[in-house]
Amino acid sequence: MPDSNACAADSAHSGLPDAWAHRAAWTILDTDFQQAHRFVATWRAWRADPARPVMLHYVGHISPDGLDLLRRELAVTESDADDLYLSLLHELQDRDASIHRILLDRGQVSLTLSIDDSHTFLGDHKLFANTVWFSAGANLWSKWTAKALSRLCARGATLQAQLPPDAPVEWLLEAGFVRCSSVLATGTVNATFDPPWPLGSKEPPLAPEVLATAPSCCVVGAGISGASVAYALARRGWQVTVLEAAVHAAAGASGLPVGLVVPHVSADDSPRSRLSRVGAKLMLQHCKDLLQGGEEWALSGVLEHRFSEGPDRLHHAAAWVKPAALVKAWLQHPNITVHYAKPVARLQRNGDRWSLRGQDGSPLAEAKVVVLATAFATRTLLEAEGMQVHRAPSLHLTLGDLQAVHGTASTGPMPQHTESPAWSHPHNGHGCFIPSVPGPAGPFWLAGSGFEPDSTPTPESLAQHRLAPLVEQHRANLERLQTLLPEAAGATAPLFLGGQVNGWSGTRCVTHDRLPLAGPVDSSGLNGLWMHVGMGARGLTFSALGAEMIAARICHEPWPVESALAKSMDAQRLRKRRAVREVESDST
Numbered sequence: 213m214p215d216s217n218a219c220a221a222d223s224a225h226s227g228l229p230d231a232w233a234h235r236a237a238w239t240i241l242d243t244d245f246q247q248a249h250r251f252v253a254t255w256r257a258w259r260a261d262p263a264r265p266v267m268l269h270y271v272g273h274i275s276p277d278g279l280d281l282l283r284r285e286l287a288v289t290e291s292d293a294d295d296l297y298l299s300l301l302h303e304l305q306d307r308d309a310s311i312h313r314i315l316l317d318r319g320q321v322s323l324t325l326s327i328d329d330s331h332t333f334l335g336d337h338k339l340f341a342n343t344v345w346f347s348a349g350a351n352l353w354s355k356w357t358a359k360a361l362s363r364l365c366a367r368g369a370t371l372q373a374q375l376p377p378d379a380p381v382e383w384l385l386e387a388g389f390v391r392c393s394s395v396l397a398t399g400t401v402n403a404t405f406d407p408p409w410p411l412g413s414k415e416p417p418l419a420p421e422v423l424a425t426a427p428s429c430c431v432v433g434a435g436i437s438g439a440s441v442a443y444a445l446a447r448r449g450w451q452v453t454v455l456e457a458a459v460h461a462a463a464g465a466s467g468l469p470v471g472l473v474v475p476h477v478s479a480d481d482s483p484r485s486r487l488s489r490v491g492a493k494l495m496l497q498h499c500k501d502l503l504q505g506g507e508e509w510a511l512s513g514v515l516e517h518r519f520s521e522g523p524d525r526l527h528h529a530a531a532w533v534k535p536a537a538l539v540k541a542w543l544q545h546p547n548i549t550v551h552y553a554k555p556v557a558r559l560q561r562n563g564d565r566w567s568l569r570g571q572d573g574s575p576l577a578e579a580k581v582v583v584l585a586t587a588f589a590t591r592t593l594l595e596a597e598g599m600q601v602h603r604a605p606s607l608h609l610t611l612g613d614l615q616a617v618h619g620t621a622s623t624g625p626m627p628q629h630t631e632s633p634a635w636s637h638p639h640n641g642h643g644c645f646i647p648s649v650p651g652p653a654g655p656f657w658l659a660g661s662g663f664e665p666d667s668t669p670t671p672e673s674l675a676q677h678r679l680a681p682l683v684e685q686h687r688a689n690l691e692r693l694q695t696l697l698p699e700a701a702g703a704t705a706p707l708f709l710g711g712q713v714n715g716w717s718g719t720r721c722v723t724h725d726r727l728p729l730a731g732p733v734d735s736s737g738l739n740g741l742w743m744h745v746g747m748g749a750r751g752l753t754f755s756a757l758g759a760e761m762i763a764a765r766i767c768h769e770p771w772p773v774e775s776a777l778a779k780s781m782d783a784q785r786l787r788k789r790r791a792v793r794e795v796e797s798d799s800t
Contacts, residue, residue, distance in 0.1 A: 226343045226370045228254070233263040236449060239770060241341035241364055243333070244374075245272030245325065248282060250345065252296050255321055266449040271324045271341065271770045273333040276309050303497075306529055311337075312490065313760060313772035315497050319447045324770045338778070339770035340366035344405075346373040358383040365405040373401045426451045426547075429581035429766075430568060432556050432593075434458075435466035436535055436751045437728075437744045438585030439542040440759035446547035448767055453577050454548060455568060457555035457586075461543055462536040464587060465718035466751065469623055470649045470658050472638055473499070473752045474514040474530040479521075483780035484727055488750065490773055491757035492529065498756055499533055502541040507650050509533040517641030517696055524641075532638050532646050533752055551576070556586070559593060559741070561602060566741065581740045581766060584733075587721035588616045590745045594733060604735040604784050613724040614746060620685035620717040621660030624707045625653070634699040643692035645700050657704065659693045663749070682715050722748040730758035731783035737765060743783050757781075 232238035242250055251270055258268045274282065286301040303314045307327060314323040326333045334357065341364050348357065353376055361371070371389060375381070381392050381401055388407030395402065427450050431442045434456035442452045456463070473495045476488040499509040514530035543550055554576050560567040566582045567575055584590045591611045594603055626635075626648060638646040647657045662685050680688075690708045694701040707713050723729060723746035733741040744758050760772045761781060771778055779785060 226345070226372055228343065229257050229261045229264070231342070231370070232265045232268075233261075235265040237267040237269060237767065237769060238265040238343070239269040239339060239341045239366070240271065240343045240345070241339065242270065242272045242345045244345065244347035245274040246278045246282060247285070248272075248297075248300060251323065252300065255296055255316070258321065259317070266320065267447075267767075267769070268321045269324065269339075269770050270322070271326070271337070271339055273326045273328075275329065276327055279304065279307065279327050308489075310486065310490065311773050313494055313757075315494070315501075318501060322770070324772065334360040334364070336774045336776055337364060337770070338775045339364055340369075340768055342366050342369050344369055344371045344373075346371060348373065348375050348379065353379045353383075355383045355386070358387040358389075362387040362389070362405060362407070367406055367411075369405040371401075371403045371405060373403070374399060375401055427581075428453070428579055429583065430455065430566070430577045430579040431583045431585060432568065433585035433587070434461040434539065434543065434550055434552075435464050435585065435587070436462070436539055436755045437466075437587070437747055437758070438583070439466075439539040440755040441583045441585060441744050441762055442548050443542035443545055444756075444759040444763035445766070446545040448763060450547060452545075452548045453579070454543065454550040455554045455556055455576055456550060456552050457589075459552050461550065461552075462539040465619075465720045465747075466535045466539055467716070468535050468621065468661075468718060469651075469656075469716055470532050470534050470646050471752045472514055472530065472640060472644060472646065473533055474516070474527050474640060475753065476750070477516065477525065483777055484725065486777060487727065487757065487773065487780060488753050491750075491754045494760065494772070495533075495752055495756045496529065496531060498542075499531060499538065503533070503537055508537040512637045514638045514640055517639060519641065530638075532649060534649075535752060538752075556593065558596060559599065559602075561739075564740075579740075581742070583742045583744055583762065585744045587745055588614060588719070590614075590721075590743055594743075602739055602741060603733045606784060606786055607733060609786055610723075610729065610783065615665055615722045617720050617722050617748075618664045618717065619661035619720060619749070620682065620689070620715050621658050622686050622689040622708070622713045622715055623656050623658045624704060624713045626655045626657060627703045630703075632699060634697055639697050639700075642696045643689065645693055645697050647700070657700070659700075659704070660689045661749075662688055682717075683711075685717075686713055686715060720748050720751075721746050725780075726750070727780055728754050728758045729783040730761050730781045731765070733783065735784065742766070754781075 240254060245251065251272060254270060258264045283304055286297060299316060309327045312325045314325060316323060344361065344365060346361060384392055384403055388405055389403040390406050392401060392403040429445055429450055430453045431438045432455050434454050438454060439461065442454050446452050473492050475492045476485045478485045503509045509531055511531045514527045516525045516527060518524055555570060556568045556576060557571045558569045560569060565578050565580050568577045570576050584593060591614050594611060635647045638644065643660055645659050648655050649658065664680060686708055690701060690705060726748050728746045730744050733743055742762055744762055747754055757772060758781060761778060764771050
C-alpha cells in the first residue's frame with residue numbers, strides 16, 4: 213500500500229490543516245476516491261491535530277468498477293496495511309451502487325461514499341464543501357460541471373481541480389470561483405468559491421467556528437427515535453437535554469425484548485427498500501461500536517421467507533438487537549442529560565426560542581432547536597391551539613395519516629433440542645422468529661408480533677398496549693409461526709397451549725407509506741422545530757438514518773442519502789392521492 217502521506221501536497225494547497233483549526237465541522241469533497249490514499253491521509257492528519265474540528269465530513273466518489281479495484285488492492289496488501297486502511301477495508305465490504313454513510317472514530321469522522329457515475333454524483337447531492345478536490349477526466353468538464361461544483365461549495369471553499377488540457381477555466385469564473393490559478397507542473401487549477409453576487413435563500417453557510425458555549429437543543433422522547441437524534445447531535449458537540457414522560461428510557465415500543473435489523477426488499481426497489489439498506493448498514497455500525505456482541509446484539513443474518521413471491525433470501529448483513537440496550541448506550545453520551553417523568557404537554561414560542569411546558573403549564577426546558585420524538589403524541593403537540601402558524605400548511609394532512617398500532621410478541625425458553633437450521637438464525641416474512649437470545653434466566657426465543665390498528669387511540673388503550681385479549685394475541689403469534697417456521701411452531705406449541713409463554717406488548721406509530729417522518733415541522737426548517745416519528749415496525753432499521761438526516765440538515769452537513777431519495781423521509785411529504793386544493797384550503 214503506497215504511503216498516504218504522498219497526498220500531503222494536496223492538503224497544503226488547500227490550506228489544511230490550518231484552515232480547519234478550531235472549527236465545529238469541516239467538509240471535504242473528493243471526486244476521485246479510487247485509491248483512498250487522500251482520505252486516509254486526511255483522516256490521519258485529523259487524528260494528529262489537537263486543533264482539529266469536532267466533525268470531519270469526507271464526501272468521496274468512486275465508480276462501481278473503481279470500488280472493486282480498491283477492495284482488491286486493499287485485500288492484497290492487508291497484511292502490510294495500517295489500522296486506518298484495515299478499518300476502511302472492513303467498511304467497504306458488501307457495498308452496492310448507492311450513497312453510503314460510514315461512521316469512523318466513534319462517528320466523529322463521517323465518510324459519505326457515493327458509488328455511481330460522475331454525473332449522478334454531482335447532480336443529486338446536498339452538501340456545502342469547504343475543501344474540494346476535483347478530477348474532471350476527459351469527458352466530464354463542461355459549463356454544467358462547473359455550475360454543479362458551485363452548488364456543492366460553501367462560500368470561501370478552496371478548489372483544487374485536475375482539468376483536461378486546454379480546458380476553459382472561464383467556466384469556473386462564470387460559476388462564482390475567483391482567484392483561479394494554474395499550476396503547470398501538476399496540471400491543476402486552484403480557485404476559491406466566492407461569487408460577487410448574493411445567492412439568496414441558497415446562500416451556503418460559512419464554516420462554523422467552535423463557539424465559546426456549545427450549541428444546545430431539546431429532544432422530547434427517550435425511545436429509539438429520540439435517543440438516536442440525541443446521540444447524533446451529541447456526537448457533533450451539541451449539549452442535548454432529553455425530556456421523557458416515563459420514569460425510564462425505552463418505555464414504549466422501544467422496550468421490545470429483541471428486534472431485527474434487516475433491509476426491506478421489493479421487486480421495484482422502492483424508496484423504502486433503498487432507504488432500508490442504507491439504514492440497516494448504519495445501524496449495524498452503531499451496534500458494533502456501542503453494544504456488547506453476543507449479549508446485546510449479534511450479526512446473525514436473517515432468513516426471509518418469501519412464500520409465493522419467490523425463493524427465500526438470506527440477508528447476511530442483518531442482526532438481532534436488544535433495542536433498550538441500544539437506547540441506553542446512545543443516552544450515555546456525556547453531552548446528553550435525560551430528565552425522566554417530564555411529560556411535555558405544550559409548546560410555546562418565545563422570541564426565537566421554544567418553551568416546553570408540562571401539564572400544569574410549568575416550564576420544563578427552553579431551546580432554540582427542539583426535536584419531537586414522541587410517536588403518536590407528536591400529533592397532539594403539533595395540532596394544539598396556536599401551533600398552526602408554526603407548521604407547514606400541509607403538515608396537518610401528514611399528521612392525520614399517522615396511526616397507532618398495537619403489537620404483542622410472545623417469548624419463551626429455548627427447547628432442549630435445537631440443532632436444526634430452523635434454530636440457527638432469525639427468520640422473518642410472516643411475523644418473525646428470533647431464537648437463542650441471551651437473557652437473565654437463560655436463552656429465549658421471540659415470536660410475533662401482532663399489528664392491530666387503533667385509528668384513534670385512547671389513553672386507556674395506549675396504557676394497556678393491547679386491544680385483543682392477551683391469550684388471543686399469543687394464539688395469533690403461534691398461527692403465524694406455524695406458517696413461517698412449522699418446526700419451531702411444533703417445538704414451542706406446548707408452551708403456547710400450556711400458557712407458559714410470556715408476552716410483551718407495545719404501541720407503534722405508523723405512517724401511510726411505512727417510512728418515518730424525519731424533518732422540519734415548518735416548510736424550511738428555520739423555526740428550529742423538528743420531528744422524528746413514524747418508525748412503525750422498523751425502528752431498528754430506520755431510526756439511525758433518520759437521526760443522521762435531521763442532524764445533517766440542522767448542521768448544514770452532507771446528507772446521508774441522495775436528495776431525491778431523502779424526500780421519501782421528509783416530514784412534508786404527502787400521499788400522492790392528496791389534492792393540491794386540500795393544502796391550499798388549509799392555508800387560506
